[in-house]
Amino acid sequence: MARINEHYSKLAAGYLFPEIGRRVRQFQQEHPQAQIKKLGIGNTTEALTPSILAGLHKSIDRLGDVSTYSGYGDEQGDHALREALKAFYQDTRSITIDADEFFISDGAKPDSGNIQSIFSSDAVIAIQDPAYPVYVDSNVIAGRTSGFDQASGEYRDFIYMPCNEENGFIPEVPQGHADLIYLCSPNNPTGAVASKEQLKAFVDYAREHRSVIIFDAAYAEYISDPSLPKSIYEIEGARECAIEINSFSKFAGFTGVRLGWSIVPRELTVEGAAPGEVHRLWFRRQCTFFNGASNIVQSGGIAALSQDGLKECYELIGYYMENARIIRSAAVALGLTVYGGDNAPYLWVKAPEGISSWEFFDRLLEQAHVVGTPGVGFGPAGEGYLRLSAFGHREDITAAVKSIQDHLSL
Amino acid sequence: MARINEHYSKLAAGYLFPEIGRRVRQFQQEHPQAQIKKLGIGNTTEALTPSILAGLHKSIDRLGDVSTYSGYGDEQGDHALREALKAFYQDTRSITIDADEFFISDGAKPDSGNIQSIFSSDAVIAIQDPAYPVYVDSNVIAGRTSGFDQASGEYRDFIYMPCNEENGFIPEVPQGHADLIYLCSPNNPTGAVASKEQLKAFVDYAREHRSVIIFDAAYAEYISDPSLPKSIYEIEGARECAIEINSFSKFAGFTGVRLGWSIVPRELTVEGAAPGEVHRLWFRRQCTFFNGASNIVQSGGIAALSQDGLKECYELIGYYMENARIIRSAAVALGLTVYGGDNAPYLWVKAPEGISSWEFFDRLLEQAHVVGTPGVGFGPAGEGYLRLSAFGHREDITAAVKSIQDHLSL
Numbered sequence: 001m002a003r004i005n006e007h008y009s010k011l012a013a014g015y016l017f018p019e020i021g022r023r024v025r026q027f028q029q030e031h032p033q034a035q036i037k038k039l040g041i042g043n044t045t046e047a048l049t050p051s052i053l054a055g056l057h058k059s060i061d062r063l064g065d066v067s068t069y070s071g072y073g074d075e076q077g078d079h080a081l082r083e084a085l086k087a088f089y090q091d092t093r094s095i096t097i098d099a100d101e102f103f104i105s106d107g108a109k110p111d112s113g114n115i116q117s118i119f120s121s122d123a124v125i126a127i128q129d130p131a132y133p134v135y136v137d138s139n140v141i142a143g144r145t146s147g148f149d150q151a152s153g154e155y156r157d158f159i160y161m162p163c164n165e166e167n168g169f170i171p172e173v174p175q176g177h178a179d180l181i182y183l184c185s186p187n188n189p190t191g192a193v194a195s196k197e198q199l200k201a202f203v204d205y206a207r208e209h210r211s212v213i214i215f216d217a218a219y220a221e222y223i224s225d226p227s228l229p230k231s232i233y234e235i236e237g238a239r240e241c242a243i244e245i246n247s248f249s250k251f252a253g254f255t256g257v258r259l260g261w262s263i264v265p266r267e268l269t270v271e272g273a274a275p276g277e278v279h280r281l282w283f284r285r286q287c288t289f290f291n292g293a294s295n296i297v298q299s300g301g302i303a304a305l306s307q308d309g310l311k312e313c314y315e316l317i318g319y320y321m322e323n324a325r326i327i328r329s330a331a332v333a334l335g336l337t338v339y340g341g342d343n344a345p346y347l348w349v350k351a352p353e354g355i356s357s358w359e360f361f362d363r364l365l366e367q368a369h370v371v372g373t374p375g376v377g378f379g380p381a382g383e384g385y386l387r388l389s390a391f392g393h394r395e396d397i398t399a400a401v402k403s404i405q406d407h408l409s410l
Numbered sequence: 411m412a413r414i415n416e417h418y419s420k421l422a423a424g425y426l427f428p429e430i431g432r433r434v435r436q437f438q439q440e441h442p443q444a445q446i447k448k449l450g451i452g453n454t455t456e457a458l459t460p461s462i463l464a465g466l467h468k469s470i471d472r473l474g475d476v477s478t479y480s481g482y483g484d485e486q487g488d489h490a491l492r493e494a495l496k497a498f499y500q501d502t503r504s505i506t507i508d509a510d511e512f513f514i515s516d517g518a519k520p521d522s523g524n525i526q527s528i529f530s531s532d533a534v535i536a537i538q539d540p541a542y543p544v545y546v547d548s549n550v551i552a553g554r555t556s557g558f559d560q561a562s563g564e565y566r567d568f569i570y571m572p573c574n575e576e577n578g579f580i581p582e583v584p585q586g587h588a589d590l591i592y593l594c595s596p597n598n599p600t601g602a603v604a605s606k607e608q609l610k611a612f613v614d615y616a617r618e619h620r621s622v623i624i625f626d627a628a629y630a631e632y633i634s635d636p637s638l639p640k641s642i643y644e645i646e647g648a649r650e651c652a653i654e655i656n657s658f659s660k661f662a663g664f665t666g667v668r669l670g671w672s673i674v675p676r677e678l679t680v681e682g683a684a685p686g687e688v689h690r691l692w693f694r695r696q697c698t699f700f701n702g703a704s705n706i707v708q709s710g711g712i713a714a715l716s717q718d719g720l721k722e723c724y725e726l727i728g729y730y731m732e733n734a735r736i737i738r739s740a741a742v743a744l745g746l747t748v749y750g751g752d753n754a755p756y757l758w759v760k761a762p763e764g765i766s767s768w769e770f771f772d773r774l775l776e777q778a779h780v781v782g783t784p785g786v787g788f789g790p791a792g793e794g795y796l797r798l799s800a801f802g803h804r805e806d807i808t809a810a811v812k813s814i815q816d817h818l819s820l
Contacts, residue, residue, distance in 0.1 A: 001620040001681035002589040003530040008691055043481040053474045056706065057467060063667070064463045066803070071453040071665035106516055106668075106701070113699040117551075120413040137698045141527075179412040210411040255481035256705035257473070258516075271411035281418055288547045289523035291516070294704050295666035296466065393476070 007141050010155075012148040016133075016377030020361075027365055037400035039327065039388040040371040042188065042346070044253045046319060046393070048300075049312035052252060055303025059296045070295060075287045077104025077261070078298045084305040085261060095233045097263055101279065103286055104301075106293050107260040108218045108247035112182075113138040114289070115214055115243060115262065118281045119180060119270075126159040126178035128171055130189055130378030130385075132216070135182040153380035162381045163190055169339060169348065170194045173205040180212050181205075183232075186219040189378045189387040190348040191340015193228050199235045206241035210271055212278075213242040218260075221251045221317055223343040239265040243278075250345065250391075252304040252313045259293055259301045320345050323397045324390035330401040331388075335410060345390040348375065352410045360386050368403040417551050420565075422558040426543075426787030430771075437775055447810035449737065449798040450781040452598065452756070454663045456729060456803075458710075459722035462662060465713025469706045480705060485697045487514025487671070488708045494715040495671060503641045507673055511689070513696055514711075516703050517670040518628045518657035522592075523548040524699070525624055525653060525672065528691045529590060529680075536569035536588035538581055540599055540788030540795075542626070545592040563790035572791040573600055579749060579758065580604045583615040590622050591615075593642075596629040599788045599797040600758040601750015603638050609645045616651035620681055622688075623652040628670075631661045631727055633753040649675040653688075660755065660801075662714040662723050669703055669711045730755050733807045734800035740811040741798075745820060755800040758785065762820045770796050778813040 020040060028036060048056075062068040076082075082099040089097045105111050112134045116123070125139045136155065139145065145155040154160055159178050161171035169192035174181065183202060185194040206213050213232065220230040229235065232242045247260035264279045273281075303309045324341040331338045331349055341347035349372070351360035357374035364370045364386070375385030390397070430450065438446060458466075472478040486492075492509040499507045515521050522544045526533070535549045546565065549555065555565040564570050569588050571581035579602035584591065593612060595604040616623050623642065630640040642648045657670035674689045683691075713719045734751040741748045741759055751757035759782070761770035767784035774780045774796070785795030800807070 002533055002622045003681045004683050004687065004691055005528050005530055008528070008694065011694070045476075045479065045481065047476040047479045048470075048473045050474075053470055056470045060458075060463055060466045060470070063458045063663075064460075066455075066457040069455065069457045069663075071455065071663075073666050106704070109701040110699055118415050118418070120415055121553075123412055134698060141695075141698065143531075212412045253473075253479075253481075256483050256702070258701065258704040271413045273414050277414065281414055284418065284421070285551075288544060288551065289520055291519040291668065292666070294516070294668040294707050296706060297704050 005141065007143045010140050010145060010147050011137060016374070020371065020373065023362070023365065024371055034369045036369050036371060037396060037403060038371045038392065039397070039400050040373045041391065042389050043391055044250065044255045045391055046253060046316055048253050048257075049309065049316060051306055051309040051312055052300050052303045055309070056296060056300045059299030063296070073292045073295055073298070075290055075292050076100070076283060077102065077293060078295070078302070081298050081302050084302050088305050089231065093231045093234060095231060097233065098266070101263050101265055103262045103264065103282060104293050104298060105260045105262060105286075105290070106258040107249060108216060108245050109134055111245045111260055111262045112214070112216055114285065115245070115282070116142055116180060118278065118285050119212070123179035124157070124159065124177060126161055126174040126181045128182065128184065128187070129160040129162050129380060130375060130382035131182065132184060132188050133378070135214070160379070160381070163187070163192065164381060168192060170198045173201050177209055178211055180214060182214045182216070184216040184218075186222055186344035187340075187346075188219065189346055189373065189375060189382065191342075191344035191346040192348070193223060193225075193343045195227070196229050196235060199229055199232055203232070203235045203238050203241060207237055211241065212268070212270060213238070215242050215244045217244055218247045219250055219344050220246060221313070222321065222345055224321070225343050228343060233263070233265075239267045240269065243268065248301055248304060251317070252301075252309075253316060254297070254300070257297055257300060259297045319394070320390045323392060323394065326397055326401055327388055327390060330405055334405065334408065341390065347388040347390070349386045349388055351384050351386060355384070357383055357385060364404070364408065367409060368400075368407045370400045370404055415551065417553045420550050420555060420557050421547060426784070430781065430783065433772070433775065434781055444779045446779050446781060447806060447813060448781045448802070449807070449810050450783040451801065452799050453801055454660060454665045455801055456663060456726055458663050458667070459719065459726060461716055461719035461722055462710050462713045465719070466706060466710045469709030473706070483702045483705055483708070485700055485702050486510070486693060487512065487703060488705070488712070491708050491712050494712050498715050499641065503644060505641060505643045507643065508676070511673050511675055513672045513674065513692060514703050514708060515670045515672060515696075515700070516668040517659060518626060518655050519544055521655045521670055521672045522624070522626055524695065525655070525692075526552055526590060528688065528695050529622070533589035534567070534569065534587060536571055536584040536591045538592065538594065538597070539570040539572050539790060540785060540792030541592065542594060542598050543788070545624070570789070570791070573597070573602065574791060578602060580608045583611050587619055588621055590624060592624045592626070594626040594628075596632055596754035597750070597756075598629065599756055599783065599785060599792065601752075601754035601756040602758070603633060603635075603753045605637070606639050606645060609639055609642055613642070613645045613648050613651060617647055621651065622678070622680060623648070625652050625654045627654055628657045629660055629754050630656060631723070632731065632755055634731070635753050638753055643673070643675075649677045650679065653678065658711055658714060661727070662711075662719075663726060664707070664710070667707055667710060669707050729804070730800045733802060733804065736807055736811055737798055737800060740815055744815065744818065751800065757798040757800070759796045759798055761794050761796060765794075767793055767795060774814070774818065777819060778810075778817045780810045780814055
């Protein structure tokens, strides 16, 4: 008698996006003339750039010629792409990562979800609150919680690190002992970016507690302030205690194309394991459960990292960040308190006094016909906020902003 | 103090391919003039076909145009591809699978490895011996064995279903109770194909024991005998108890391009779960740990399933199967006993009396300069056999065969 993995039943239903969809559909049915505008989705909207398109087409041509066709590649990725990433880290962050410390994947989401599987099932997890749901859900499924506590909105046994106005949405290090610490900077959903000092506190904590930091840097290229770190390896000692995850999704428009990477330094050590063993274990994990990212897509990644490719990608990022500025200035002019949006494509907008995330969502939808994302959907500390996204065509962003300016009454 | 997942340490070192590489390198060093010929690798070698290339290029053009660009797709795959697979199953197998019972993935290997994760950690596993290593390794890592037994070459707590000459390399149903049963037909490595009657015995067993069959059909399109089943759903009752996994890798040359699918019927039920819950759980698993297959690659899959695409794919399969016939007839003419290779791209060659898999491997390498794959590397019951692969350019296959004919002394 086969049975299901009991831990799945502990997952609190992921009501956020289905509930947003339900409310939007209901509003549209009741107001069929309303033009609904979306500022809720973290999804790229602009075309792939010329260098990337050329790289992708060329790769397909190679697969169409028997003399250049290739089958299975290395599970850890194409050597040329790993070398290109090494050069990219050197050039943009002035840090040296060996090519074989990069593991190419089909995106930051799979890596974020899978990385916990190489650690023991009794590992204590610390997560930012609010946070990208995959960190939490993957650890629930792995059996690291005894269940969800409805009253607090938290899973038991997890350490929540609240992100709020007082700490500028960058949490303090965990109270008590954590084995795995998930950090995301620039942050989804708050748009906050950790300073070097703030990251150093986590690296110091991790070295003292022999914990591992899982650092999600998927929005790193949106950082324009040169004083802010784009990689946790800009912090001394991080190679001993941190795994970094990143992606071409928001950087090069690869949300649907699928390409990412993780970095597991050889120095990273954990209790009872020989040096290099975590690196070796992630390699073993990928060789068993993964068969490499698409060779076509990897060629696109190499093209994105070329000189012209990078220039085009940063232009694309500039386009989305101009959207962020447009949203931010309109929201501020209306008297709203807005965080994020300066080194990240997300704005974290405080609901007017006494209004919940969902009430603010409803008001924006009903008055301005604009869809945001209720902050509470990312964790209990997100209550009282709404996430607005800078991903969208300029004309859609300006239409949404105009509608907010003309119709939103606070 | 983070610690590693202890179950990884139970994995018996995967020495097979590294050990083959080591022996080949050593031989090459000692015989620098020798032209080494490979019949060992299960990897496609021929170019992608015109329809697929056109579909891939078109998809990239769409991503280069802002009006047709798309970002994140559904985790379970593009609806058009799922509809195309539904039509493919209807046309080629005369069976009806709903489009939403297909889950598109980046290949059969990830699905084969991940599928066990939705079942309970105490599930008893039954596997064919010899078998594709991922079935075993993924369950070792999930903690379903107490360890490897060096003497027997088996993991404890797993049920091994021996495949041998007596049963034509299709095993009998497990002795005792199994919760998850892994079957692969056409089989890698033996090339054996289960008949409808043989599969029916497993479906009957699974329904009686309320077990789940994981049916890997990645080589189904290599079946030319119309009496042999290409899908387990050709067997009555299989929708209640079987998950099927398949891939475009060997079918369309997508080994490096990465595309596969799994089928989880809505009727599939397990102890204590509501109808449809296994289907829902796999969906939840994919939504948490996966972000969809590449949109470019999915367009290639749709092109492969078009009328012209299918015609081209079957021509490609015909090419590899002609390779199989060339190898088979040469081996038989030499007096070797050969199984498989008629409805599968693998030949399972019996070593001469008293010779082990590795001794046969060495003899083939030393005398004929040809590399095979020792059967024992796929499990203890593979001892005394060598797997030869029909994947290769025709000129390389004929050169290898000629060298065997001219130089191998049995």
